[in-house]
Amino acid sequence: MNKINVQLITGIFVVIGILSFSYLAITVAGASFVEQPGYNLSARFTSVSGLRPGAVVEGAGVRIGTVSSIEFDPESFEAIVELRINDGVLVQEDAIAAIRTQGIIGEKYIKIVPGGFEELLTDGMQIYETESAISLEELVSRYIFQTEG
Amino acid sequence: MTQETAIEIRDLVVEYGNRRILNSIDLDIPLGQISVIMGGSGAGKSTLLRSMLGLKKPTSGAIRMLGTDICTASPGQLQEFRKQMGVAFQGGALFTSMTVGENIQLPLRQHTRLDENTIQIMTRIKLDMVNMLPHEHLMPSELSGGMTKRAALARAIIMDPKLLFFDEPSAGLDPITSAELDELIIKLKQSMNMTIVVVTHELESVFKIADRIAILGDGGLILAGTPEEIRASDDPRVVGLLNRTPRQVNVDVDQHLRRLSGLQEASDKK
Amino acid sequence: MKTVESLGSSLLASLEQTGRTFLLLLIIAYRIVQPPYNLYPIVRQIYFIGARSLGVIVISGVTIGMVLGLQFYNTLERFGSVDILGSAVALSVLRELGPVMTALMVVGRAGSAICAELGIMRISEQVDALECMAINPDKFLVAPKLLAGIISVPLLTCVFSVVAIFGGYFVGVVLFGVSEGSYLNGMIDAVVWSDVRLGLVKSLIFGLLVTLICCSKGFYIHLTKSGSLGAEGVSYVTTDAVVISSIAVLFSDFLIGAIL
CATH class of the missing domain: 2.40.30 (Elongation Factor Tu (Ef-tu); domain 3)
Structure with a gap:
């Protein structure tokens, strides 16, 4: 397994994880920590x-x-x-x-x-x-x- | 022959729990020579080596290496000292997740700030010294026993150490490969002026490579000297080791029979 | 007399191991702040613990979500409250099942491998070799795994939760015809930030616990009875590591739930 491949796949994983987190925090939890106007x-x-x-x-x-x-x-x-x-x-x-x-x-x-x-x-x-x-x-x-x- | 000492061992006692493995060892290892530590199984060779590498803290005594007493050195001092030392372990101890080349480069990458090109060149020089140049990109699992030892040797000398330890270079190798390895050790001493300590029980290679020999037996130092002195010795334990005669165990026949038949415990209880 | 003795000595041994494990945590915390800093080993471990677990996490997440959707639907239908299906699935996944299931999956997939790897490195003298090269094995071997565990497990938990919510959506909305609006909006109204935060805190702690226990078990194999058994010893400590870290996950899940 070469270096670039590992980094690329790890990067994709981290992005997927952060997107999932954002979905949970912003959409599902209704972003209660972001003040709505x-x-x-x-x-x-x-x-x-x-x-x-x-x-x-x-x-x-x-x-x-x-x-x-x-x-x-x-x-x-x-x-x-x-x-x-x-x-x-x-x-x-x-x-x-x-x-x-x-x-x-x-x-x-x-x-x-x-x-x-x-x-x-x-x-x-x-x-x-x-x-x-x-x-x-x-x-x-x-x-x-x-x-x- | 210069007699500067590289390693001074004074009154070294090492215990595992209550078991005393090494009992008051005094040994000088001269600079720029090949010293061989030999002895039968269980004589304490590996324990002595582990103490010298700073992996096993001795119960008492001192080990002064190139002026540093590694028994009392702080972790920082020990760390600095270890950069001048190379170790080739018995099983190679190569990291299985890295290629041979990456294994060899590891100390350079960790301790120096050399640029990539220099690291590659140095790696190839050392690989060439041990005749492993074509195998740089193999994984350790793809190597034969002799190749593993040579790769481990290349990793041990990558930092150009002053001291090189080699644990059982010929264990598990066929006679030809082990002879090649002996040649390699001699070549290293001559070309890089290293102090080399070899731990082994293979008689053939001992007399081929050794400038000095130390024989251990039952946790103590039996004899230390040049190969000629060892050959001339009439100590029965040395003679026995050299002639490969089995150890004589004096047993009381009656007692032995009792022990075998399990009657001893019964008679003790009475 | 013999049984009392062996009971006592095994109790002492497990206390000793607990102590060693927490000392290892302190050592690593100290080593991490010391230079040199090297990011690539951490990336490599995130790849191993996190990225390579993604498949199993997605599959188990969908399955758990579908099971929850099915069970909650059957129960709620009797009370005529299928409208709260979305919030029921989301809350149980976010607060409990997501963190716990993810941690257990990581134990099985990555934890056992970490433990076996470190155990083999120890018994084949690779750890000694590192020490002799003046490379600190705590920092070089254990620290990247620990950091990667703390980073990967929460990310995997988030993926698990999202996937499980849509697994429930598939069963509830697509198969049983619950209205899409009541599933999604009911969930959005019911879930607040503190639910997501609880799951996140849990998964952080689980990630630390799992990697710490598995690392300590393998790394300190030479200090236990299994150390002298070679390959067999590695199999013993790996089994131990999996059992102990699974129990630690379940027990700490209860503790965190009780405290927070």
Whole structure:
């Protein structure tokens, strides 16, 4: 096996490896480390059970952003969710952020329901109207409780 | 005959675990001559060689080579010293993933900054000295026993060492090839003025090449001197080695029988 | 009494070997930073450990991906959630199966060869010859293999994961008719950078562990009982190296999973 051949094949191997890595990092992992153009909004929920950072933010069923972080506020006992909304998407001041589930056991995502105000939210502002995650067990137990009572 | 010493061995003791292999060896190896270390199997030849190469640390004693005591030398000093030394191992120890030429060039590439042309020329000169020039591009697995030894020799002398060690040059070779190898060793001494240490148990080649002979037996030095002195010796162990008489083992017949029949342990326990 | 004794001595021997292996790592780390730097031996080893393993990695990757696609499809279908097939395949490949399977493949294909090569070099005096030529055998023989392992295994893992994802795609989308969008976009939505990073960290550690254990086993053959057995001894240490490095991969997989 001569030298040039070894180097050529090794080079091809390394290129294939790096291409695979780029595919995984950029396409599959959604390049969460590359900042997409957009602005940040926050929202407070009484429960975000099941929601993960990286989850989708949808408007009218279309992806308009992602959840960048979820933190717990010990004073109000609420969850503060940071949203990254794509540039060009306008969110009104009275828009509603609701946590929903895809199917019965599917992923949790945030649905933005547009409001009627003319004032728009800008970078760093908060969505006040929120609907927390609906827990299936809670619904079921409430139903049972009501029929008994 | 100049009597400058190249290697001075003083009170050398080497042990493997609790087993003492070499017991207080004192030996001088003169500069610019061929010294042969001989002895029967298990006499400690290889251990002495490994100690001289710095591969086996002795328990006590000193080995001064060209002025450096390799037993107390720092790794850096040892490294520097080894650049003046060449070793041809018994099995050749050629690197199987490289061609003969690449094997021989390796020390040059590692230790010098010579340009490619010079390296190629030097490789060919050394290959020519050992009559291996046509075989530069063969792999070690394609070589015969004699060719392997000659290639190993070429690698050992590529850096023009002052000291050359040769472990069992004629082991496993037919008489003609081994005679050619002896010629080669003598040629090397004459043309390159090297100090050569050969470890062997082949009597024929010993008296052909040796300027000095050291005979080891049972971990000690029996005799060291010129070939004439060795021939004239009346030490029974030297005579036995030269005449190839089997070692006489004095055994008590009764005890031997008991040991064979396994009764010894039983009688010991009583 | 005899069994207790032999148990004790083999325990001591394995402790000794563990110590030697980690010392070798320290020695190599020290040697790597010392000049001279020579890149070609590393390229050669990447060729051997990485490039030559590419075929087996692609084949096993496709197979694993197809098996996962099949199994997850059958399970998810019962809950009517075949939409998450893509993310299920991708997550299990990226976080667990990719790094582990790749490391095990490298053990079998390259690790055993590394161990046998070093073992043979040791018993045929080639290592001694290097030392006598004032060439440091740690740096000349072991360091390129170790570096190549650390570089090659993560790259192979990435290739494995990508190929496995498309193996799952083939079974799910092409054979069973899951929609292409839900497979690919579901995967993209579910996988985050930390999943890829976990797989990468694992494969780095596996690459180091596998090459280190295989090198140490072969390189230090003369210090073990097998050292005096010649070719038979090499076969013993090679078997040992494969078994120990496979177990080390599985066990450290659990440890890393637990810590990260």
